[in-house]
Amino acid sequence: MAFLLKSPGTFAANTLTMTKFPLNDAAQWVEAFGAPLYVYDAKTIRGQYFRMKQAFEPSIEVDIHYACKALNNLNILKLMRSLGAGLDAVSLGEIELGLHAGFRPDQILFTPNGVGIHEIKAAVEIGVLINIDNLETLEEFANEFGSSVPVCVRINPHIMAGGNSKISVGHIDSKFGISIHQIRHLHRIVQNMGLHVHGLHMHTGSDILDIDAFMRGADLLMDLAHDFKELNYIDFGSGFKVGYKPGESATDIESFGNKMSTRFKEFCLEYGRDLKLIFEPGKFLVSEAGVFITKVNSTKTTPSTVFAQVNSGFNHFPRPMMYDAYHHIENISNPDGEQRLYTIVGYVCETDTFGYDRKLNEVRNGDLLAFHNAGAYCSSMSSQYNSRVRPAEVLIEGDQAYLIRERETMDDLLRGTIEHGLYQDIVIQGKEEAEIAVPS
């Protein structure tokens, strides 16, 4: 289902938008597809992809593997493939989605964590590239495949970087990667078990603003790389930050590309061969391309604040509760309304605050609130908690709005449930207790 957008595609004059595409048509989208609703803009995604690609010197072969977990709708994966991206997958499910979207197995890097060898064997059978982050698993892999299947290894450089403890994954206490202090052991396994290491990988966290923190990790990895003679690529992961607040800084990708290109070219010279440079961004490509539109159910004045209560919850939009993330919120239905202070909350039966002390144009029942930066880790992390169905997803491509995932229905809440005809009778209070009384 698709419809033609009526607006000329300009930003509403009053819209202090974090989202890089016009929201003039929001009411029309909601009329057609309901609210809450995730909306994504293909043009913004393309823009971010090419910005990243062009940040590096053209003489370096740079592959961008889209981190599927950020937004896994099949149409988004197909869009990425059409741009020439590869895929970063963390589960067999993501691999299957990638194949379904038309990626070749050799364009998919499987970077699981904490999985058993059976999953890795299944991925080898499919033919994707394998990335292993645990020496015990690497030994199992070697016992199974020896020199017949090349492998990439994920190194933990022990660098603290990232916007929140749950998304800082390259430090000493993290479960991810093979510690940089285990390199001697890693070499022992590689040499004695005949493994071919074709790739080195790291990913230290998400929301990294500081290019130097990123470069420190990259330097460590390039230093190690000299002792792996069969490399084809180095994958420096991702973690590029985007702006969540109006005016907030994002990773300066152009400056990063510049620094990284110079350093990587030096490295390749020393190494004696040109290697491929891989990144696996999620957030950078899709975060600002998405907006989440909710409808106000009611407002509620309490002794401490005025709540704006919307028809969604952390089941659809988990980042504020999960990572204390700030998402900019805007009342797009009342452009001339006076600004007032609100606490924006959902309908989940737990505290699910989307934003404290936000200035919004006066909020009335039925107004639409736009949550910005909703492209990454929103719909893909959503759930049916509180037995609420997941919202629909819409993609704006050219002048058309395409429905790319239907709103779930009651059938989806029941899907997979098996009824056995149990418990048809009303239990008579007291009788059953007597039957199951513990014998003395």
Ligand SMILES: Cc1ncc(COP(=O)(O)O)c(C=O)c1O
């Ligand atoms: C291994 C790996 N690669 C890439 C990413 C994508 O990170 P980001 O969305 O910050 O770009 C993640 C995010 O969790 C990850 O764990």
